[in-house]
Amino acid sequence: MNEPQFDKKLAIPRSAWLGGLLWAAPVEPGLYGDGYLEGVLITTNHKSSVARFCSAAEENPIGILAIDASGLSPKAAVAFDLIKEQDVQRALDLLPDSMRRDIGRVLIPLSLTMALGSQNLLKDFPVQTIPDHLDLLGEYISDPALNTTPNKTTQMQAITQRLLAGFRLWMGQVLVFTIPLLIFGWHSLFWGTICLLLGTIAVSLFWRILPHTGSFRGFVAGFILALILGSTLFLAGSADWRTIIRYSLSIWIDTAWMGIVLTGVRQK
Amino acid sequence: MNSQLRLSTQTALGIFVALLLGYINQGFSQGEITGPVETPNLPKTSTPTPSVLPTTLPLTTTVETLAPPRPFETLPGVWMVQVVAYPDSHPIIVDVSKLSSGRLTSSQIGDSHVRILDAEGIVIYELGFQPSFHLFDVPASVDEMTYFFIIPDLENVNWLQVLTPQGEAKYEFPFDE
Numbered sequence: 001m002n003e004p005q006f007d008k009k010l011a012i013p014r015s016a017w018l019g020g021l022l023w024a025a026p027v028e029p030g031l032y033g034d035g036y037l038e039g040v041l042i043t044t045n046h047k048s049s050v051a052r053f054c055s056a057a058e059e060n061p062i063g064i065l066a067i068d069a070s071g072l073s074p075k076a077a078v079a080f081d082l083i084k085e086q087d088v089q090r091a092l093d094l095l096p097d098s099m100r101r102d103i104g105r106v107l108i109p110l111s112l113t114m115a116l117g118s119q120n121l122l123k124d125f126p127v128q129t130i131p132d133h134l135d136l137l138g139e140y141i142s143d144p145a146l147n148t149t150p151n152k153t154t155q156m157q158a159i160t161q162r163l164l165a166g167f168r169l170w171m172g173q174v175l176v177f178t179i180p181l182l183i184f185g186w187h188s189l190f191w192g193t194i195c196l197l198l199g200t201i202a203v204s205l206f207w208r209i210l211p212h213t214g215s216f217r218g219f220v221a222g223f224i225l226a227l228i229l230g231s232t233l234f235l236a237g238s239a240d241w242r243t244i245i246r247y248s249l250s251i252w253i254d255t256a257w258m259g260i261v262l263t264g265v266r267q268k
Numbered sequence: 269m270n271s272q273l274r275l276s277t278q279t280a281l282g283i284f285v286a287l288l289l290g291y292i293n294q295g296f297s298q299g300e301i302t303g304p305v306e307t308p309n310l311p312k313t314s315t316p317t318p319s320v321l322p323t324t325l326p327l328t329t330t331v332e333t334l335a336p337p338r339p340f341e342t343l344p345g346v347w348m349v350q351v352v353a354y355p356d357s358h359p360i361i362v363d364v365s366k367l368s369s370g371r372l373t374s375s376q377i378g379d380s381h382v383r384i385l386d387a388e389g390i391v392i393y394e395l396g397f398q399p400s401f402h403l404f405d406v407p408a409s410v411d412e413m414t415y416f417f418i419i420p421d422l423e424n425v426n427w428l429q430v431l432t433p434q435g436e437a438k439y440e441f442p443f444d445e
Contacts, residue, residue, distance in 0.1 A: 023275065071275070176279060177286040184290030192289045240389040240427070250292050257285050265275045 004029040004067065004091050015051035022172030024264040026071025029091075033063040037099055039128070041107040041141070042088055044069035044077045053109075056137035062107065063099075067091045070264020074111040074132075076165035079158050080207060080262060085116045092125065107141065110148055114157070159205060166204035169261050170196055191250065198225065199255030203262055218259010226252040345421045346370040349382065351430050351437070353399040353413050358435025362414070364428065366421070373417045382417050385427040392422060399432055 010030045025047035031040070032054055038061040043049045045066040053064045067087050069077035077083045092106065106125040108116065111132050129148045130140040140146045174193055181189040202221045203210070210217040226248035233244045273281065348370065350363040359380075373382075378398025383391050395417060401410050419428075428439040 026275070173282060176282040177289075180283050180286035181290045181293070183287070184294045188290045188293035191293050192286065195289070240385070240387075242389040246292055250289055253285060253289055253292075257282070260273065261278065261282075265273055265278050 004031065004065065004094055012054045013047045013051045015048050015055075021048075021168055022175065023169070024071035024261075026068075026265055027066060029066050029068040031063050031065050031095070031099075033057070037061055037063040037102060039063070039105040039107055039141075039144070040065045040092070040095070040099075040103055041109070041130070042067065042091070042112060043109060044072060044074050044083060044112075046071055046073045046077070049073055053137070057141050059138075060141045062141055065091055065095075070266070072165065072264045074109055075161050076168075077264075078112060078115045079161035079165055080264075082264060083112070083115050088112075088116070105144055158208070162204040162207055163201065166200040166258070166262055170200040170258065173258070173261055192254065195251045195254035196258060198251060199258040200262070202255060203259050207262075215256070215260040215263050218256045218262070221259065222252040222255030225255055342369050342371050343420060344369045346372065347419050347421060349417045349419060349428065349430075349439075351382070351415045351417065353380070353401075353415065353432055354411065354434060355399075355401045355409075356434060359430045359432050359437045361428065361430055361437045361439045364439055367418070370418045372420060380432040381430070382419065383429045383431065384419060384422060384425050385429055386424055387426040389427075392425060393419060395419070 010028055010032050012032055013027050027045050027047045027050050029045045032050055040063045041053055041057060042065050043053050045068050050064055050066050057064065067083060069082040069087075072080065072082060074083075088108075092100070095103070103125060105128045107128050107130050109130055109132050113129055126144075128140070128144055128146075130137060130146075131148050140148070173196055177192055177196065178189065181192040199218065199222060202225055203218050206221060207217060210220050212220065229251055230244050230248040233247060234241075346367050346369065348363075348365050348367050349361065351359050352362055353359045373395055375395045376397045378396045380397050380399050382395040382397065384393040386392050397415065397417075399413055399415070401413055402408070403410060425441050427441065430437045430439075
């Protein structure tokens with residue numbers, strides 16, 4: 001994970017809603033905003049999120065601290081375990097002393113509170129939980145007394161968030177895959193897209209129980225899917241072994257690829 | 269270890285993966301044939317007789333005159349395959365029946381094929397043909413076209429496969445005589 005940089009002034013990014021929605025859209029981790037900081041708002045280094053928070057906080061002395069989460073949105077980053085409470089604490093610790101002394105509060109968007117465990121590492125700072133909804137952000141940022149009740153993380157919420165984030169990234173990959181697959185015919189496009197979707201669902205559903213970390217999960221999930229598909233076709237006796245191998249290989253590669261995609265991208 | 273790729277790298281790699289998948293998936297739409305087509309080891313007969321069936325015989329229209337099969341041999345124990353091809357759907361193998369003797373259908377240049385596969389999916393016999401759905405003498409188009417093919421009776425065969433651009437039909441051996 002890239003540590004946030006504080007030795008240079010970072011330009012506020014322009015929102016890229018489509019890129020931020022269908023692809024991981026990373027910006028440089030660090031502090032966005034300048035001058036006196038009355039508070040620091042924590043978010044991931046997701047381009048649209050940083051732009052959105054900067055826009056909401058532009059009339060307030062609030063800095064936006066972007067933490068490296070592979071360019072995924074806060075919700076997606078939390079769902080895929082790409083950001084943890086220790087990352088937030090480490091980023092705050094890296095702030096220059098002059099800034100740390102003056103920080104009156106740390107603003108945590110509701111979506112990120114799911115990443116804050118029970119360790120309460122942020123006890124040195126007054127934490128204000130703010131909503132993610134754009135219309136309410138300005139009001140909460142202006143008034144430190146307002147606070148939103150943090151969500152209590154449930155397994156079902158995390159799975160739902162992973163499925164939603166996975167589905168968005170799947171749509172982005174469909175755009176990338178369409179023309180190359182279409183070169184080989186409609187059947188290739190159809191089956192390739194379905195395999196990508198099945199891989200996305202499998203990796204998203206079983207993210208936390210799959211072994212190892214990062215993109216290796218996709219590799220493992222794909223292998224299991226390929227075994228299941230191959231065994232089913234073999235037992236059904238509806239295809240010869242070459243067809244079984246092709247189908248299994250296809251779903252394995254697709255799922256492994258989605259495992260890579262779901263871990264986000266590097267900024268540089 | 270930072271396992272994430274850069275966005276540009278991920279996109280470029282994604283296109284490569286998609287092309288690879290397309291190549292793999294191509295086998296699903298065009299059949300499972302990628303290896304060399306082996307020459308069938310046909311039984312020989314020493315008693316040439318006149319042809320008992322035309323080579324490729326559409327029932328509802330005329331087609332181009334086809335080259336006669338070579339060699340001009342009538343083989344004992346051949347299979348007659350009746351196939352219906354459609355312009356917008358996969359073909360159907362209507363009937364496969366044994367003939368006491370017959371002359372093999374000669375292979376034509378075309379985008380469709382009749383293939384005999386062994387248990388491992390290897391092609392051991394192949395015929396090419398070009399389905400046509402136009403009546404040249406009326407002229408008009410038809411919704412389906414029936415073809416008859418005469419194929420040899422080979423050993424260790426598992427599947428009969430008919431491939432057209434619209435899809436495939438498979439028929440599992442042993443055929444009912």
